[in-house]
Amino acid sequence: MDQSPEAPKQTPMAKEIAARFREKITGPNREYEPGDRLPAARTLAKDLGVQLMTVQSAFGQLRDEGLVLTQQGRGTFVRDPSVPLGTEPGSSPAFTALASELSTIHDALRVLGERMDRLERLVDTETPPSP
Known part of the structure; x- marks a missing residue:
């Protein structure tokens, strides 16, 4: 029997998770539209086999780029690009500032x-006409 060992599944890093979701939000075959909720960080962490902090870091990168908003207790949502940055609840603190x-x-x-x-109006009224 020829059994080749499977390559160990590599767990994605935060920047890789952020890149995946960036593509799903802005790419030509986008899966998420403005206002759509991203998967819950806990659920996504479990599905990907990573720590919760890894997913939170990935979502933080997307928030800092102005792509998503995080609303405490509600989740992470795709940001509407027509709304000025920093004006929505859940905006990046940097964008808000x-x-x-x-x-x-x-x-x-x-x-x-x-x-x-x-x-200029004062100057125009006080300046005598040129001879």
């Missing part, structure tokens, strides 16, 4: 633009 900072900068630029407009 960035969105807040950008909003502050936008407001400051708007105020500065209004001040420039007023200054």
Whole structure:
């Protein structure tokens, strides 16, 4: 009898799990649409034979890339790309901080633009016409 030993099944690393789901979310044959829930991390960890932290790390990578949102007690969902980053519950803390900072900068630029407009109007009304 010719029995060749099976190659041991390799357990995927977090970056490999993230790559699989990235393809399922953004690839041409996507399996997940915006709003779809990804498998529960515990269930996926058991199915893949990896530690829960490995799956959580993979989902964290996808969240940091802006592809998914994690909602405490509800799960991980594919993010709608039409919604501005950092504005949804479950957004990456980095994106939330960035969105807040950008909003502050936008407001400051708007105020500065209004001040420039007023200054230009003042200059135009005070400058005598050229001879």
